[in-house]
Amino acid sequence: MTTTPSTAPETVDVLIVGAGPTGLLLAGDLAAQGISVTLVERRPHRTNNMTRAFAVHARTLELLDSRGLADELIRKGTPLTSLRFFGKLSLDLSRLHTRFPFVLITPQYEVEHLLERRARTAGVHLRYETELTSLHQNAAAESVTAELREADGSRTTLTARYLVGTDGMRSPVRHALGLPFPGRSVIRSMVLADVRLTDEPSDILTVSGEGDAFAFIAPFGDGWYRVMGWHRAHQAADSDLVDLDELREICRTALGTDFGMHEARWISRFHSDERQVPSYRTGRVFLAGDAAHVHSPAGGQGMNTGLQDAANLSWKLAAVLRGHTADPEALLDSYHAERHPVGANVLRTSGALVRLAMARTPLQRTVRTVTSKTLATVRPASDKAIGMVSGISIAYRAPRGAHPLTAKRAPDLSLREGRLHQLLCDGTFVLVTPDGTAAPASPAPLVHAHWQGDRTTTLLVRPDGYIAWASDHPDPAALRAALDR
Numbered sequence: 001m002t003t004t005p006s007t008a009p010e011t012v013d014v015l016i017v018g019a020g021p022t023g024l025l026l027a028g029d030l031a032a033q034g035i036s037v038t039l040v041e042r043r044p045h046r047t048n049n050m051t052r053a054f055a056v057h058a059r060t061l062e063l064l065d066s067r068g069l070a071d072e073l074i075r076k077g078t079p080l081t082s083l084r085f086f087g088k089l090s091l092d093l094s095r096l097h098t099r100f101p102f103v104l105i106t107p108q109y110e111v112e113h114l115l116e117r118r119a120r121t122a123g124v125h126l127r128y129e130t131e132l133t134s135l136h137q138n139a140a141a142e143s144v145t146a147e148l149r150e151a152d153g154s155r156t157t158l159t160a161r162y163l164v165g166t167d168g169m170r171s172p173v174r175h176a177l178g179l180p181f182p183g184r185s186v187i188r189s190m191v192l193a194d195v196r197l198t199d200e201p202s203d204i205l206t207v208s209g210e211g212d213a214f215a216f217i218a219p220f221g222d223g224w225y226r227v228m229g230w231h232r233a234h235q236a237a238d239s240d241l242v243d244l245d246e247l248r249e250i251c252r253t254a255l256g257t258d259f260g261m262h263e264a265r266w267i268s269r270f271h272s273d274e275r276q277v278p279s280y281r282t283g284r285v286f287l288a289g290d291a292a293h294v295h296s297p298a299g300g301q302g303m304n305t306g307l308q309d310a311a312n313l314s315w316k317l318a319a320v321l322r323g324h325t326a327d328p329e330a331l332l333d334s335y336h337a338e339r340h341p342v343g344a345n346v347l348r349t350s351g352a353l354v355r356l357a358m359a360r361t362p363l364q365r366t367v368r369t370v371t372s373k374t375l376a377t378v379r380p381a382s383d384k385a386i387g388m389v390s391g392i393s394i395a396y397r398a399p400r401g402a403h404p405l406t407a408k409r410a411p412d413l414s415l416r417e418g419r420l421h422q423l424l425c426d427g428t429f430v431l432v433t434p435d436g437t438a439a440p441a442s443p444a445p446l447v448h449a450h451w452q453g454d455r456t457t458t459l460l461v462r463p464d465g466y467i468a469w470a471s472d473h474p475d476p477a478a479l480r481a482a483l484d485r
Contacts, residue, residue, distance in 0.1 A: 015040070017164070022307060024039070025310040026313060032426045040132065043128065076106055171290075182275060197259040214229070244267060433458045
């Protein structure tokens with residue numbers, strides 16, 4: 001059915017395409033600050049998208065904590081204080097300097113449910129079974145016009161001041177922009193299934209590689225388990241049939257047992273790519289999450305990186321839309337400048353993990369053994385690894401001459417007014433000062449907090465928990481300039 005597009009398009013501040021975790025967090029953040037947001041998703045509401053995400057890392061939990069969601073999510077999952085790889089390497093997450101020194105094992109849909117509830121409460125207009133078919137940027141009108149196809153085949157248009165594609169690896173938004181997605185497939189013929197197990201694994205998260213195979217098992221918490229497996233000898237096309245016997249064989253090779261695997265409620269075959277778009281911003285259109293970067297599932301960083309993209313972009317869009325910044329274009333450009341290197345690093349680290357798991361030659365396996373021993377016994381190397389996988393050690397590039405704390409993550413400081421993460425809510429900045437320091441007028445929402453002790457450093461913390469500016473001898477003019485930026 002073909003219809004003529006509406007002659008009276010809707011208008012909105014921000015149109016977000018894709019209602020996965022990245023889009024839902026971004027939409028909720030913007031709406032909480034009074035920004036009008038429409039979120040469209042081609043799938044029906046609550047359709048099982050066969051998500052592969054199971055790990056919520058510490059840095060993501062910090063972001064959810066500042067939105068009042070972390071404690072509820074933790075009750076739905078299982079904290080894991082160490083990550084094991086290849087049966088030999090164990091990373092001790094309990095050493096992380098955070099309120100959440102663990103990785104939370106919980107299916108992605110639990111994250112989505114909390115974020116969707118928050119988005120609806122904040123006033124986001126969600127439209128499921130609605131697909132983007134084209135977009136056009138109008139520089140003169142400072143807008144983006146999107147054509148949408150509804151479930152019944154009818155077409156409507158919607159005009160937004162900004163559009164964000166959080167619509168996955170095959171992103172229609174990215175295709176509409178004509179952007180390349182360079183990279184390659186790193187794993188072919190990965191088998192994915194939800195099954196029941198007769199024998200419960202001794203570890204909450206089971207992952208190992210042995211010989212020509214590796215496997216991953218994680219619990220849903222209701223008796224079902226998500227299992228992923230790969231075997232070098234079974235390199236079939238995604239469309240080729242797969243059965244439970246193949247997955248059992250993979251698990252027996254990689255793990256030594258299939259744990260009495262039975263009753264698969266679904267099973268499929270897929271491939272994993274390493275790709276990244278060259279630019280996260282094209283005019284008034286942005287890309288985030290899997291629309292901007294995809295990589296292997298090793299390390300469980302995919303969903304987490306997307307959520308951190310959203311937290312970085314949301315406050316910047318809100319500041320521009322509300323007129324809170326002196327240089328809107330520079331602020332919006334900083335999204336790509338900060339997040340593109342992070343995405344590139346995740347591709348490298350997850351790629352290294354999966355290549356170690358796929359080690360085939362004696363030399364490759366020797367490298368894997370040496371790497372495992374180094375990370376297990378050399379504390380600085382181990383700390384760096386857990387900092388990167390968890391997101392805790394991610395920092396951005398600071399301007400030349402800036403204070404050493406600038407552009408680094410702020411820990412959850414215990415301040416006189418409460419925990420920092422509790423003060424970082426609904427897009428607020430937090431200014432942390434010693435007693436007797438006056439807070440200047442701010443163009444953006446600002447909470448003035450004070451050290452509990454005798455520290456003299458002044459910090460300006462961004463809504464995403466990174467330090468925008470710091471000084472041991474604060475200059476009021478410099479602080480004002482930082483607020484304007």
